[in-house]
Amino acid sequence: MFGTRAIIDLDALTHNYNSMRQLIAPNVKITGVVKANAYGHDLVTIGKHLETLGVDYLGVANIREGKALRISGIKCPIIVMGYTFEKDYDLAVKHDITLTLFSLEEARKLNLNASYDDKKAKIHLKFDTGFNRLGYKDPEELIESLEACLTYEFIIVEGIFTHLALDSIESDEAQFAKFEALMKQLREKHISVPLKHACDSIATIAYPDKHYDMVRLGAILYGYCSRKTPFNLKPVMSLKTNVTQVKTLEVGEAVGYDRLFVAQRRTKIAVLPIGYADGLPRSLSGKGRVMINGLLVPIVGLMCMDQCMIDVTEAGEVSLGTEVTLFDDTSPQLLELAKLAETNRNELLARIAMRVPREFIENGSETFVIDYLEDRESQYGDTSS
Ligand SMILES: Cc1ncc(COP(=O)(O)O)c(C=O)c1O
Incomplete structure (x- = not known):
């Protein structure tokens, strides 16, 4: 191609994903974070490629990104890691997209919404251990919500997670300590939630004993990490x-x-x-x-x-x-x-x-180009002639 273009090397993505898969214990799942148009690399192409590599979840920031993945034919679990407004609960249920929740009131509404379709809505509860973005601040409130959710017929609690500020080892350890105290409380109450997760790319490298049940990898899949990795990353x-x-x-x-x-x-x-x-x-x-x-x-x-x-x-x-x-x-x-x-x-x-075409390389050679502006042409037709 000629002119301004982003060249996306899917072989590099494969290398980064497989290297991480080998580094992480086989029982630990991987969420491939593909929000923000897969960090600019193209949401659907990267989502599909990761799915073929066997990724366990795809992580997005909002329901519209999740829906775009689903309607492209992606079957693997998708989690919205950001907030979902009540008006979009039916989309989540319809497209089988897992939501992040942090209030009982919202869980109750989601349960009701899913009951209309006689479908199960999947959720992860978010625990704010110190980042002070989304999440329950009070572990008791989280446990109360969790106990209620477990009685809801149309809700499946798949996971509990937190996110690290990554400012210092001390602050990360304080966050892990809060997270682990919550897990201990749950064990004492004999409550089991399948997926506990905390680590993004940097934390996955920095804290190999804190992977819990799943890690959420974004930057490192695209070939970047500000920590030294035990293998060479390939920028995508x-x-x-x-x-x-x-x-x-x-x-x-x-x-x-x-x-x-x-x-x-x-x-x-x-x-x-x-x-x-x-x-x-x-x-x-x-x-x-x-x-x-x-x-x-x-x-x-x-x-x-x-x-x-x-x-x-x-x-x-x-x-x-x-x-x-x-x-x-x-x-x-x-x-x-x-x-x-x-x-x-x-x-x-x-x-x-959006106006920069993405040119994809696979098996060492150019395979196809995504030009979002040409997609508009297929949407509206070419009315210029
Ligand atoms: C909740 C959450 N988890 C995981 C990630 C992935 O982070 P990274 O790109 O550093 O791996 C992000 C990205 O910001 C995130 O918001």
Whole structure:
């Protein structure tokens, strides 16, 4: 392909998933976290690929992501890890999507909703052990809800989970201690819940004895983890584009809005068809570096919505069409861009825009392209002629 595109290497995903599967005890399940368009890699393609690899659950942030997976034909369990509004309970029941709950009132309403269809609604209860996002803060309240849910005819309690702040070993240990105290209370009451889980990617690597019944893996499947892993991770996404114009600036000539970059020497500038609306943070203006002809060169001037300019004076032969790599699987560019933009890799990946086509590699060669804008054409038809 030519132009701005994200290249998604499904072989790398397979490698990362299989490596994690081998690292984790066979009785511990894996949720593959595919929320936010699978961190920008394409929700349905990644969901399907993980399903073929044998993933136990797919984790999404909201019911609409869950529904999209289901209607694409995915059969494996799907859990919404975020909040689901009551109006969407029927979707969860209809599409057999597991919900995260943290109030008895909501469980009661979900039970009622599922009873209308004579179907079971599946839930995980969320315990807030210190992150202070979603979840029961009071373990007694959670136990009370759980005991009630276990009597509800149309509710199946599949799991209980928490999420770690990952600030320090001490704070993580305090969270694990709260979680384990809850599990002890449940054991004493002879209440058994199949899936207890707490670890995301970092915690799965950092706390191998805290995997409980399931781990929830996002970033590490996409090839990134800020902890050292016992195997090499393979980044799944590369972001590439091609030069659209090259020009030479004389000393004193400036580039772009606000004339932010002024040439101090005769400067060769290349224009790229990628800007902040494609997912490159505007804060990389004048800071980020991209790879061209094997050399890292600076982004100069203010990043535009759809384009940016790079200084290719030292980069050898550059002309219309020369390939430019924003980040790929062989260099630490994504981490560098994330640091310069004062964000993390997840955010950069998840914000790759809808208009950037995703080109998929499988078994070493390009297989198919997903272009969300072309999907619109299939939705509405081409009325231009
Ligand atoms: C509840 C929950 N579990 C697991 C994950 C996966 O995290 P990571 O991408 O760090 O593995 C997330 C992502 O933010 C999450 O919100």
